[in-house]
Each structure stands twice: as C-alpha cells, then as structure tokens.
Amino acid sequence: MSLRSQWFARVLADTERPLVAYLLRLGLPLDAAGDVAQEAYLGLWQQEPGSVDAYVVPWLYCFARHRAIDRARARRVTVSDDSVVAALASEDRPDRTIEHQQRNSALQQAIAQLPARQQELVGLKFIDGLSYRDMAQATGLSESNVGYLLHQSMRTLRGFLSQQGELP
Amino acid sequence: MNPTPPIHDENDPRLTALVLGELTDAERDALLAHDDGDAARFANLEAELRDLSATAARVQQALRDDASDGPDLGDEVRAQILQAIAAPRRQILWGRVQRRLGGHTDQRPRQLHAGQSVFKRRTRVVAAALSAILLVSLGLAGLYVVNVRFVVQGVQDEREQEALVPLSRTHRRGDLLLRADRLSLDVGIATGGRFDRAYKVIMDDHPHLELTGKQTLTVWSNIAAGRFARDARLYRLYAAPKQNTFLAAATQPISTFSADVDTASYATVRDSLHNFALPPPGAVRLEELVNYFHFGEAWFDGEPLRTATELTTSPWLPHRRILSVRVQARSLAQQNRPASNLVFLVDVSGSMRAPNRLPLVQAALRVLVDQLQPQDRVAIVTYAGEAGVRLQPTAGDRKQEILNVINHLDAGGSTHGSAGIAQAYALARANLLPQGNNRVILATDGDLNVGVTDPEDLAQLVEREAKSGVFLTALGFGITVVDRDDERLEKLADRGNGVYAHIDSLAEARRVLGTQVQGALFTVAKDLKIQVEFNPHIVASYRLLGYDNRRLANADFANDAKDAGDVGAGHTVTALYEIEPVGAELLPAAATATTTLGPGELARVRLRYKEPQGQTSQLVERSVAAKATPFATASADLRFAYGVAAFAMLLQRHLPAAGMSWEQVRPIIAAAVGTDAERHALLSLFDDARQIAGAPEVH
Numbered sequence: 001m002s003l004r005s006q007w008f009a010r011v012l013a014d015t016e017r018p019l020v021a022y023l024l025r026l027g028l029p030l031d032a033a034g035d036v037a038q039e040a041y042l043g044l045w046q047q048e049p050g051s052v053d054a055y056v057v058p059w060l061y062c063f064a065r066h067r068a069i070d071r072a073r074a075r076r077v078t079v080s081d082d083s084v085v086a087a088l089a090s091e092d093r094p095d096r097t098i099e100h101q102q103r104n105s106a107l108q109q110a111i112a113q114l115p116a117r118q119q120e121l122v123g124l125k126f127i128d129g130l131s132y133r134d135m136a137q138a139t140g141l142s143e144s145n146v147g148y149l150l151h152q153s154m155r156t157l158r159g160f161l162s163q164q165g166e167l168p
Numbered sequence: 169m170n171p172t173p174p175i176h177d178e179n180d181p182r183l184t185a186l187v188l189g190e191l192t193d194a195e196r197d198a199l200l201a202h203d204d205g206d207a208a209r210f211a212n213l214e215a216e217l218r219d220l221s222a223t224a225a226r227v228q229q230a231l232r233d234d235a236s237d238g239p240d241l242g243d244e245v246r247a248q249i250l251q252a253i254a255a256p257r258r259q260i261l262w263g264r265v266q267r268r269l270g271g272h273t274d275q276r277p278r279q280l281h282a283g284q285s286v287f288k289r290r291t292r293v294v295a296a297a298l299s300a301i302l303l304v305s306l307g308l309a310g311l312y313v314v315n316v317r318f319v320v321q322g323v324q325d326e327r328e329q330e331a332l333v334p335l336s337r338t339h340r341r342g343d344l345l346l347r348a349d350r351l352s353l354d355v356g357i358a359t360g361g362r363f364d365r366a367y368k369v370i371m372d373d374h375p376h377l378e379l380t381g382k383q384t385l386t387v388w389s390n391i392a393a394g395r396f397a398r399d400a401r402l403y404r405l406y407a408a409p410k411q412n413t414f415l416a417a418a419t420q421p422i423s424t425f426s427a428d429v430d431t432a433s434y435a436t437v438r439d440s441l442h443n444f445a446l447p448p449p450g451a452v453r454l455e456e457l458v459n460y461f462h463f464g465e466a467w468f469d470g471e472p473l474r475t476a477t478e479l480t481t482s483p484w485l486p487h488r489r490i491l492s493v494r495v496q497a498r499s500l501a502q503q504n505r506p507a508s509n510l511v512f513l514v515d516v517s518g519s520m521r522a523p524n525r526l527p528l529v530q531a532a533l534r535v536l537v538d539q540l541q542p543q544d545r546v547a548i549v550t551y552a553g554e555a556g557v558r559l560q561p562t563a564g565d566r567k568q569e570i571l572n573v574i575n576h577l578d579a580g581g582s583t584h585g586s587a588g589i590a591q592a593y594a595l596a597r598a599n600l601l602p603q604g605n606n607r608v609i610l611a612t613d614g615d616l617n618v619g620v621t622d623p624e625d626l627a628q629l630v631e632r633e634a635k636s637g638v639f640l641t642a643l644g645f646g647i648t649v650v651d652r653d654d655e656r657l658e659k660l661a662d663r664g665n666g667v668y669a670h671i672d673s674l675a676e677a678r679r680v681l682g683t684q685v686q687g688a689l690f691t692v693a694k695d696l697k698i699q700v701e702f703n704p705h706i707v708a709s710y711r712l713l714g715y716d717n718r719r720l721a722n723a724d725f726a727n728d729a730k731d732a733g734d735v736g737a738g739h740t741v742t743a744l745y746e747i748e749p750v751g752a753e754l755l756p757a758a759a760t761a762t763t764t765l766g767p768g769e770l771a772r773v774r775l776r777y778k779e780p781q782g783q784t785s786q787l788v789e790r791s792v793a794a795k796a797t798p799f800a801t802a803s804a805d806l807r808f809a810y811g812v813a814a815f816a817m818l819l820q821r822h823l824p825a826a827g828m829s830w831e832q833v834r835p836i837i838a839a840a841v842g843t844d845a846e847r848h849a850l851l852s853l854f855d856d857a858r859q860i861a862g863a864p865e866v867h
Contacts, residue, residue: 008253012241012246012250034242034245038249042249045252132190147182147184150184150188157226161222
C-alpha cells in the first residue's frame with residue numbers, strides 16, 4: 001500500500017462518520033448521503049497530491065455540500081445556496097437537522113429554530129469542531145461572515161437560555 | 169439610576185470568537201485592554217463573556233451526542249472507494265488529515281509522517297535529545313483538542329533541517345515555543361479529553377520516535393472556553409512582577425518578610441525552558457529559584473535553626489553591597505524522626521491519565537513508601553467523581569500492601585476535590601499522633617475546581633485542619649503555568665502549614681520525596697518571620713530580592729497570630745538584599761536619622777519562629793558588621809545564590825540593571841557551581857534560557 005493510499009485510508013476512516021452526519025444534517029436521506037460522501041472521497045483522490053492536504057475536512061465538506069445542492073436542484077426543488085438546509089429539509093424530512101427525533105431538549109429545539117445558515121454553522125462548530133477558517137472554506141462564506149453569523153446564533157441561544165433561567 | 173455603559177459592543181463578533189478560541193493572543197489582548205478606571209465596565213464584558221462561554225458549553229453539550237455513533241459509509245461503499253483508488257499514483261511526502269476519535273472531533277490539521285526514511289535516521293541519532301510537548305488547548309467543555317508537537321533537538325544538517333522545518337505550521341499559542349533552529353512535527357489530535365489516547369495515537373503513528381520515560385513530556389493547557397471568566401481575571405493578574413525599588417533606610421529602615429521554602433517555581437521554569445520557551449515572568453519566583461539549592465552546612469542537629477549572614481560587594485557595581493541572610497533548619501536522622509501519620513490524597517480524575525501525571529504520582533509515592541518506618545501509618549484516599557478510601561491506615565513496614573494499592577490506582581471520572589480532602593483529613597485526625605508528623609499529601613494536576621463551590625471554603629478547611637495538627641503537603645503534577653494552578657496549590661499548601669512542590673520528573677520526585685522527604689514532612693519551625701533593620705547612618709537604601717508575595721508589615725513581626733512560612737527539616741531559606749551605602753547613594757544620606765543600631769553595625773537580623781506545636785514565638789537576633797568581603801572572595805554559596813537571583817531577574821525580563829546581562833551573569837554562576845550536580849544543571853538551564861532569549865553566545 002502506497003503512502004498516499006495509507007493516508008487516504010486514514011482520511012476515510014477518520015472522516016466518514018462526521019461527513020455522513022453532516023450530510024444528514026443538511027437534510028439528505030441516508031442513501032443519498034452515502035452516495036455524496038462516496039463522490040467526495042473519489043473527488044479527493046483525484047486532487048493533486050499535497051494540494052488539499054492542509055484542509056482535507058473543509059474540502060470534503062465543501063465538495064459534499066455542493067453535491068448536495070446539485071441533488072436538490074435535480075429534484076426540481078428551487079434552492080438558493082443560502083437556504084440549502086431549509087430547502088433540502090422541506091423535502092420530506094420534517095424531523096431533519098440537528099435534533100434527534102425523540103429526545104429534543106429545549107435547547108436543541110431552540111437551535112433548530114435558528115436560520116438555516118446559522119444552524120449549519122452551529123453544527124460545523126460544535127459538532128464537527130471546525131475552525132472559522134475551515135468553516136469558511138466549507139461553506140464559501142468569508143471568515144468574518146462566519147464569525148458574525150455564529151455570534152448572532154450565540155446571542156440568540158444565550159437569550160433563550162437566560163429566558164429559561166439556565167444561565168447563572 | 170445611571171447604569172454603567174458597557175465597555176464593549178454586544179454585537180462585536182470577537183466576543184464569540186474569543187470564547188471559541190478563535191482569536192490570536194494579540195487580538196485577545198486588544199479586546200480585553202482597558203484602563204483601571206474601566207473596571208466596572210470591564211466587569212460587564214467579563215459577565216458577557218461568561219454567559220457566552222456558558223452558552224457555548226451548553227450548546228456543545230446539547231449537540232455532543234450527534235457527533236458519535238452516527239452511521240458510517242458501510243463496508244460496501246468503503247470497499248468500492250478503496251478499490252477505486254487502488255491504482256498506483258506517485259507518492260506524496262507529506263499529508264494532513266483530520267482525525268476523529270471517541271465520537272469527538274478534531275479540528276486541527278494533522279500531519280502524517282511519510283518521509284520516514286530521512287526522519288527516522290535523524291531521529292535515531294538524536295533520540296536521546298528528543299523531547300515532546302503536548303500542547304493542549306482545552307476547547308469547549310467536553311471537547312479537548314490536543315496539539316502534540318515533537319521537537320527534535322540537535323539536528324545539525326542544514327539541508328535536512330530545511331526539508332523538515334516546514335512541518336511546523338501550527339499557528340497557535342504553542343508557536344511561541346518553537347524556535348527556528350528546532351525541528352518539529354506537529355500533530356493535532358482530538359481525543360475527547362483522553363490524553364493517554366493522544367499519547368497512544370502518537371506512538372502508534374511514530375513508533376520510531378521511541379518515546380520513553382526518559383524524555384520530557386509536558387502538557388500545556390491553553391485557554392478553555394468554559395473557564396474563560398477565570399482566565400480573563402488571570403489575564404489581568406498576568407502583569408510582570410514588579411521590580412522592587414530601593415527603599416530609603418532613613419524613612420523605612422525595617423524590612424519584614426515571611427520565610428518561603430517552596431521550590432516549585434524552579435521546576436516550572438525548568439519545564440518551560442526544556443520546551444524552548446521562556447516562562448511567563450509571573451511564574452518566576454526569585455526566592456524559590458534560590459531556595460531550590462542546597463546552601464550551608466550539609467547536616468546538623470541540635471537547635472532548630474541556624475542563621476548565617478554574609479556581606480559582600482556587587483560584582484558589577486563596586487560600591488553596592490549584597491547582604492545574604494541564610495536560615496537553615498536542622499536535619500533529622502532517619503532513626504530519630506518521629507512517627508508519621510500520612511494520608512495520600514490522590515487525584516484520579518480523567519485528566520490525570522497523562523504520562524506525566526498519575527504514572528508519575530505512582531512513581532513518586534513508591535519513592536515515599538521506601539522511606540517509611542514500621543511506626544509510620546499510611547492511608548490512601550482517591551477522589552474522582554466520588555471520594556474513596558483505597559487503603560485504610562496501614563503500618564509502614566507492610567510495604568507490599570501499600571504498594572499494591574498504589575500500583576492499582578487508575579484515572580477516570582470527574583474531579584470533586586473537596587469531598588476527597590474531607591475524607592483524607594478525617595482519616596488523619598482519627599489516627600492523630602500527638603507527637604508525630606500528621607499530614608495529608610495531596611497529589612494532583614491542580615484541577616480541584618469541579619465540585620468545589622468555593623476555593624476559599626477549601627482553603628479554610630485546610631487551615632482549620634492545620635490548626636488541629638494535620639498539615640498539608642501539595643504535590644503538583646503536570647501543572648500548567650497558564651492556568652496558574654501552581655499558585656493556587658502553593659496558596660493552599662501555605663494555608664495548611666505545608667509545602668508545595670511541582671513534580672515534573674522522577675528525578676524531581678526523588679529529590680523532593682526521597683532525599684528531601686524530611687523537609688517536606690517534618691516541620692522544624694512554624695511561622696518563621698525574618699526582619700532586617702538597617703542602620704541609616706551606613707545604609708542609604710536597600711532592596712530585598714524576591715519574596716514579592718511574602719512581604720509582611722513590620723508590626724506583624726511580633727504578632728504571633730499572624731501566619732508565616734514554615735520550614736521543614738533540612739530546609740534552607742536564603743534572602744538577598746542589595747544595599748546602596750551612604751556616600752554612593754541613590755538617595756541623600758540621612759545623617760539626622762536616629763537608630764538603635766550601634767556604630768559600625770550595618771544591620772540587625774531578627775528571626776521569629778514557633779516550635780511545631782508551639783503557640784508563642786521565640787526571637788533570635790544577629791548583628792551584621794559593615795565590613796564587606798570583596799565578591800571574588802565571598803563564599804561560593806553567596807556567589808551562586810546571587811547568580812541565581814540575577815538569572816531569575818533576567819527571566820522576569822526586568823530591564824537589565826547596570827552590568828547585569830546574560831553575558832555578565834553567566835561567569836558568576838559558572839565560577840560557583842563547584843561539583844554540585846544541581847548547580848551544574850542550573851548552569852545548563854541558564855544557557856538554554858540565554859539561547860531562547862536570543863542573547864548572543866559568549867565564549
């Protein structure tokens with residue numbers, strides 16, 4: 001096994017679950033998420049060695065995100081890039097996105113009420129742990145825009161928590 | 169009603185960025201900068217940040233489950249992908265991947281090591297000089313991101329160096345540790361707080377690194393979002409230690425301070441320098457560096473304390489005088505020492521899993537067990553989630569039984585320090601030896617926060633128990649200066665009439681617990697206060713070096729209700745004063761000042777201390793004559809002590825005083841090391857520091 005194959009196998013092992021989870025959060029059904037992920041990995045392998053090494057995860061997320069939008073368009077859902085989450089979700093998965101079906105905490109519901117773009121960023125930050133830079137790379141937003149939107153989300157959620165009396 | 173306007177704009181995205189660790193140090197500093205007059209408004213900002221980080225922690229918590237146990241691609245799809253890529257392509261030398269472990273995520277790029285052939289060979293050559301630094305940035309609550317950096321020293325080959333240097337691309341706080349002449353291999357790994365797992369991952373990936381217990385493994389902790397409020401306060405405390413100014417003897421002839429036998433700052437400094445970083449100035453406590461070394465007589469018994477003074481000239485300023493006041497506590501022969509009633513209180517929380525924590529605690533405790541006599545009693549209590557008694561009080565000759573328990577300590581769970589401490593003190597009190605040495609020995613990485621509602625409650629508990637006869641020894645493992653855990657432990661040990669030591673290696677464990685076990689365990693004198701009165705007819709001005717947080721009001725000297733430092737068997741306390749004599753003064757001579765000191769008497773040194781069980785202090789006085797020995801003929805002890813003090817001042821980044829530069833301090837130390845191994849180690853530490861500070865080489 002070549003070093004690059006070893007590297008690739010490791011990328012695959014390390015990222016497949018989070019990538020699938022991200023695609024599910026974007027609203028894709030499980031089988032479609034698997035297909036998109038597969039495309040993304042093959043796309044990664046086509047890249048010039050060394051060209052994306054420094055940002056593999058944002059690259060994969062960015063690639064997969066575009067493919068997800070393409071799919072939504074192919075299904076004749078009118079989507080703008082901005083509302084990809086909501087649009088995909090509106091398809092036939094009312095229980096989409098971040099929350100889990102049976103055990104939505106109040107906070108999880110509050111997160112689900114955020115604008116789609118903010119929801120996606122909250123997921124990339126708190127689930128995938130991406131840095132602002134990586135989030136910008138994955139979503140095509142500027143870093144400062146990422147920071148702004150995330151701050152807005154945090155302020156909303158903070159307001160929610162203090163309303164609930166959950167902040168000291 | 170006029171509410172204080174906030175100092176910040178609440179829509180400023182930097183607030184969230186700061187909480188999420190996205191700001192550089194400079195950006196953070198700019199955001200937090202404020203005038204003293206803005207304290208109230210700064211408090212608003214702090215509250216805002218506290219709320220935001222609490223929110224971040226809650227969101228993290230709410231979403232955490234989503235990160236784990238999601239579906240994967242399935243074997244079939246994965247096989248397809250791997251098959252598709254099986255066609256050979258040209259090799260790449262370096263790759264970066266993201267790694268995900270234990271359901272938690274990694275956001276740091278990680279460099280895979282592919283150019284092994286080159287690196288492997290070099291690494292073998294320099295294996296002995298290899299050190300590893302784990303740069304830990306504590307992310308959001310429950311999400312720990314660990315940057316691991318291996319630093320290979322001593323690679324001389326320029327070409328290979330160039331080939332390897334681009335590896336170091338982590339733009340994090342840890343970069344400060346990196347110097348251009350070092351090679352590094354950065355690995356970022358998320359381990360969900362599992363340091364041992366990070367360690368294992370590194371070892372699996374880089375078996376050729378042969379990292380064994382011989383190398384230094386240090387864990388640095390970065391800002392934690394969930395603990396931001398504390399850090400923000402610390403940030404304000406982080407000011408460099410102030411350089412003590414000269415005081416006029418005419419108006420302030422008396423200087424009073426408490427003894428300090430702690431030496432933890434030395435280990436902290438060493439730790440930092442071994443990782444190629446100058447320590448934060450605030451972490452350098454001059455007196456602790458000086459008192460780390462052994463001065464005076466090798467051994468003596470009899471009276472509890474011996475005092476020695478020595479007066480010499482400054483090596484740099486001929487008119488300036490240096491006064492050394494040394495107080496040494498008597499040694500105790502093994503067979504003469506009183507019985508001990510020891511309770512080991514061991515932190516076994518998850519964070520203790522790192523190789524330089526619990527495993528080192530166990531090694532340290534084994535050293536201590538070696539010293540035990542049949543009349544001694546030992547118990548072991550752990551705290552992690554729940555406090556538990558692992559070993560009921562057991563006689564010191566049943567070593568195997570004790571060792572079994574020590575060997576089976578295992579880290580896991582969260583930290584609730586106070587419950588464990590209460591239990592440990594209860595055991596110690598139940599077995600109290602009225603004439604003996606009753607002590608709780610706390611071994612921790614410093615994180616006593618979770619579950620302790622108020623650090624002051626903890627301190628009061630420790631203080632109360634000390635009054636009832638059970639003292640506290642605090643041993644810090646993997647302590648981080650960034651978190652200032654060392655200060656908290658030092659203060660806690662102070663309140664418990666005990667000592668604090670930072671154990672960063674087995675050698676240090678042997679030093680503190682083996683050869684110095686007596687000092688750490690047997691208090692010879694309690695509440696030792698030192699006072700020096702200067703003769704204003706001879707001394708124009710003076711300053712005490714170090715003891716910044718040990719100064720006492722003159723009136724407290726004779727006040728027995730006022731606590732001070734305790735000294736144990738074999739301990740030495742050295743204080744150094746710099747003196748400007750009248751005539752060569754910075755300040756005009758005060759011929760009119762009155763003094764009780766005799767003509768020709770430069771100063772009078774007074775000590776007050778109590779017997780370990782005593783309540784009233786005894787006074788010892790000693791006169792210092794004005795005649796100074798030239799520095800060249802002063803004792804090696806004094807010359808070395810002064811060299812160490814100058815080293816500490818350089819590390820504190822004080823503007824070099826006249827003549828005091830790295831180049832000029834080195835020969836002072838070098839000439840006084842003699843054959844003492846610890847002094848030689850200090851000299852090489854000095855050379856490391858000088859190199860890191862960028863000072864030119866001296867030949």
